[in-house]
Amino acid sequence: MKLLPRTASVLALLTAAACATTGGNDAERRFKADLTTLASDAYEGREAGTRGYDLAVDYVVAQFRQMGVEPAGEDGYLQDVPLRRAYRGAPGTALATFEGPDEDLTLTDREDFLLDAPSLSDPGAEDAIATAEGGVVFAGYGIDAPSLGIDSYAGIDAAGKVVLLLQGAPDGLPSEEAAHFQSTTTKIAAAAARGASAVLVLGSAAEETPEMRARMARYADMPANTFAGRDAGHEDVVTGHLSGSAAMRLFEAAGEDLDAAATPDEAGRIAAIDLGGTMTLRAEGRFENYTAPNVVGMIEGSDPELKGEYVVLSAHLDHVGIDDGEHAKGADVIHNGAMDNASGIATMLEAARRFTTDEERPRRSVLFVAVTAEEKGLLGSEYFASNPTVPQGAMVADVNLDMPILMHDFTDVIAFGAQHSTLQDIVAEAAEGMDVTLAPDPVPEMVLFVRSDHYSFVKEGVPSVFLFLGFSNGGEQSFRNFMSTHYHQVSDSPRLPIRYDVGARFAELNYRIAKAIANADERPEWNRGDFFGDLYAGDEAAVGAD
Ligand SMILES: [Zn+2]
Known part of the structure; x- marks a missing residue:
């Protein structure tokens, strides 16, 4: 597969889709047209901020218009999202020194440490320098979770300090809670709330192989993707990574031992340590701002009371674009993203x-x-x-569609997130109506619940569900084969043996779920005492709360 000439017009692409007429019933035919159009080479892998993505936006808008879905964005169907690529300064521009109680250290940029480009909410900023200076504290995994009995900061004051943290989470946490607490975003927010001036996550000395160092060097040149002009709440905090071996030297310079400090005691606790000394950090960043739109359509409700509440069906339209690495002449470089996520968009359009x-x-x-x-x-x-x-608080649920792998005739589905709220019963009933059963999460170690767009709604307190095709009847094999061979590869393309009839059935199921939520007397609620409900929606939003 190769790039089409730049002259391919939107009209030609839309016409191609409308004319697709291969076999099966109407829903199947439309599903195939949507998927194969969006996943064709002309859409160039739909990376946000590129021409291919804009073509995909035009396609979805045209479909909404044609089917009579009303515009519900900020500008017609569109809501522009201000995005930013944040690059680090050139090698050597970042600095890290430590004046320890026992010894002084000067660390080497991109070898001993890697600082993130500063986060800056000024939308007009093109570059930035961030600095931090303070005493050093070690705070274990950096988890602030009173409900789980974990307070990594017990006994130390992190205000104004450079905080050193271990990667990951302690053993024994349920996988979804662990996924929340081990995320660097959560850890930085917890440290920022305690007034930290910097957060450095420690690598593992055992993993410092030459390959690992090469990977880190490549990673150092890649931009971080963030919002332009939004305050993440920790603008003044310098963040980054400290290699395991550099961390060991730093502990030594403070008269401490990292291995001993990182080993849990008999109660499973890791004690926080004030290492003293003074650490000085300096990071540079350069920004490229751009925008890419969300596309928002609406079907207005019929109930005068309830039509001010909204059930959201979401699916991501972007993918990873064109591979700009080194390739042989004529090699396929377009990440078509047929299953990731043209299939989810086709499902949403058909629903x-x-x-x-x-x-x-x-x-x-x-x-x-x-x-x-x-x-x-x-x-x-x-x-x-x-x-x-729409008004914040008026969204009653999100039903998300991401990467339905449509290669087997599904007899069961996995409803990620449903068990946290009253959505469980609604989803189970809708599935039963199509002779489909609900299966428990077969891959809890992948924590898929926090890895797609519904999680953004969860973080705003909206009960959400993310439906995935189940493992019965050949599903496990197609899932594992896709993940090991095609996931984020150029081979995730319409050349895969895609079952468009299965896509049409999956769309029908998601339509029934959304409709059941839209027609229910009560809006969905978080289960009482649910971890995510309590964390993001507060107790008052949970079923049975006073
Ligand atoms: Zn993806």
Whole structure:
């Protein structure tokens, strides 16, 4: 597969889709047209901020218009998301020194440490320098979770200090809680809340192989993807990574031993340590700002009371674009993203068509949101969920579609997130109506619950569910084969043996789930005492709370 000439017009692409007429029923035919169009080479892998992504936006808008879904963005169907690529300064521009109680250290940029480009909420900023100076504290895994009985900061004062943290989370936490607490974002927020001036996450000395160092050097030149002009809440905090061997030297210079400090005591606790001394850090950054739109369509509800509430169907429209690495002449370089996530968008579009052909409109309104920059870290969904085009608090649920791998005739589905709220029963009933059973998460170690766009809605307190095809009837084999061979590879393309009839069935199921939520007397609620409900929605939002 190669790039099409730059002259391929949107009109030609849309016509190609409308004319696709291969076998099967109408839903299957439309599903195939949507998927194969969006995953064709002309769309160049749909990376947010590129021409290929804009073509995909045009395609979704045209489909919404054609099926009679109303615009519900900020500008027609569109909601522009302000995005930023943040690059580090040139090698050697970042500095890290430590004046320890026992010894002084000068560390080497990109070998001993790697600082992030500063985060800066000024939308006009093109570059920035961030500095930090303070005593050094070690705070274990950096977890602040009173509900789980973990306080990594017990006994130390982190205000104004450079905080050193271990990667990951202690053993024994449930996988979804662990995924939340081991994320660097959560750790930085906890340290920032305690007034830290810097956060350095420690690498493992055992993993410092030449390959690892080479990977770190490549990573150092890649930009971080963030929002332009939004305050992440820790603008003044310098963040980055300290290699395991450099961390060992730093502990020695403070008269301490890292291995001993990182070993849990009999109660499983890691004590915080004030290492003293003074650490000085300096990081440079350079920014490139750009925008890419979310696409938002709506079917207005019929119930005068409930139509001000919204059920959201979301799916990411972007993928990873064109591979710009070294390639042989004529090699395929386009990441078509047929399953990731043209299949999810096709599912959402077909579910939307089902609503538009219903005799009766749903009681609540339904939003169809094709989000951008999922592949950059769930950015488009985070922007929409925290800055919705409908009143905040009016979104009652999110049903997310990401990477349905449509290669087997599914007999069961996995509903990630459903067990946290009353969505469980709604999803189970809708599935039963199609002779499909709900299966428990077969891959808890992958913590898929926090890895797609519904999680952005969860963080805003919205009960959410993310449906994945189950492992029965050949599903496990297609899942494992896809993940090991095609995931984020150029081979994730329409050349895969895609079952478009299965796609149409999956769309029908998601339509039924969204419709059941839209027509229910009560909006979905978090289960009482649920970890995510308590964390993001507060107790008052949970079922059975006073
Ligand atoms: Zn992906």
